[in-house]
Amino acid sequence: MKKFIILSAAVMTVASAYLFAPHTKLVIAQEDVIELDFWSFWGSEPRRNFIEQIVEDFNRSQAEIHVTHTFLPWGDIWTKNLASIAAGDPADVIINDINSTRQRAQKNQNTNLAEFIAQEEADFAEQYYPHLWEATVYEGNNYAIPFNTDTRILFYNKDMFEEVGLDPEQPPTTWEELKEMAQQLDVIDGNRYERLGYIPRYGIQGDVYYMNATGHGFWDFENNQPIINDPKGVEILDWVMDFEQDYGSDNLTAFTAEFGNQQADPFMSGKIAMMVKEATHYSQIAAFAPDLNFGVAELPEFQDGYGHTSWGGGFVAEIPYGAEHPEASWEFIKYLTGVEAQEYWAVNNFDNVAHIQASQNAFENEGMTEKGLEVYQVAVDNLAQTILTPVPLELPDILSIVNPEFDLIYLGQKTPQEALENAQQMAEQQMMPLH
Secondary structure: OOOOOOOOHHHHHHHHHHHOOOOOOOOOOHHHOEEEEEEEOOOOOOHHHHHHHHHHHHHHHOOOEEEEEEEOOOOHHHHHHHHHHHHOOOOOEEEEEOOOHHHHHHOOOEOOOHHHHHOOOOOHHHHEOHHHHHOOEEOOEEOOEEEEEOOEEEEEEHHHHHHOOOOOOOOOOEHHHHHHHHHHHOEEEOOEEEEEOOOOOOOOOHHHHHHHHHOOOOEEOOOOEEOOOOHHHHHHHHHHHHHHHHHOHHHHHHHHOOOOOHHHOOOOOOOEOEEEEEHHHHHHHHHHOOOOOEEEEOOOEOOOOOOOOEEOOEEEEEOEOOOOOHHHHHHHHHHHOOHHHHHHHHHHHOOEEOEHHHHHHHHHOOOOOHHHHHHHHHHHHHHHHEEOOOOOOOOOOHHHHHHHHHHHHHOOOOOHHHHHHHHHHHHHHHOOOOO
């Protein structure tokens, strides 16, 4: 990653004076440097190293602003952010959830960036993937800049495909085709499963299947109303539950009880032949199963014409409301979400970054392996059919309505139709007017 050092005129003057006074200690007036506190939840290795490298590069690129990275654990960072805003002493820049950006804007918890964006080139917004940019807009103004996102794709074991006579270059294109392949890939010893072709709710849950079949989340933003009881959603959830019943809940529970993380990952250890995961799961495979012969593909569709919709989340860089130096914070955000830092983050984290050019540059970066490029290509292409699910301002607790109903489906206490209809009714009853 390129590193730049730019000395201001004031620093050059002090440095010149030092040359003529060799016994005088060089001191740079700290009051001329704006100190910024940058909060993120990236504390584990190696992500903490990567984000702190970006911070260091920014600090070395100019002499007017100095940024310090503060790590706060997942969960703690959100509560401390709100508390600090209320106390009038927030961070200067924070990494926050993309899907709740509008909600924070409505509650006056982040800074309107319109005046800063207006000072940039007219095509500033076009640098970022449109669906990510749109998620940061509230009442016509942006309140954050997209940093990264993710997408779910299908991973499959090519050796296992070949072992049972399936074409390793032809992954399933529909969920029913996936089920048929999974049954061929199952390995059973008596009453015990030694290997499963696919586990319906390993990697994703019913909500992602719902979005895959319907092409949308639980809220219609154009008409500002819940759309939970979609017949296509009922269809695919019926399919998921029927698939699980074919295996038997007790068998699945016993089989999945052995699953763990990293080295014990069931896909990497050969316990399952296919799974749906974030594309970034490749970084785990590269670290712990580098010789695994696998392929990747878009999510299957439920029926022809339903589409291969996937779901993604992501994070933004924003200035908490009341930050002391918003102009300096903006300069750091521009760097953090600019092409150089974004390319560095994409290659080193194997992450879907928000900056389009940086995402494309990653394909030409020598840090990408051949297999990494294959997975990254599918991930980037998949963004075109990946949806976000922003928090609806009229019903910010929509998931607290939907998720318990999904749980009742999984427990066999409600049919998908009963659960989705009940969630729809409750959502309609609890909607709040915006004004």
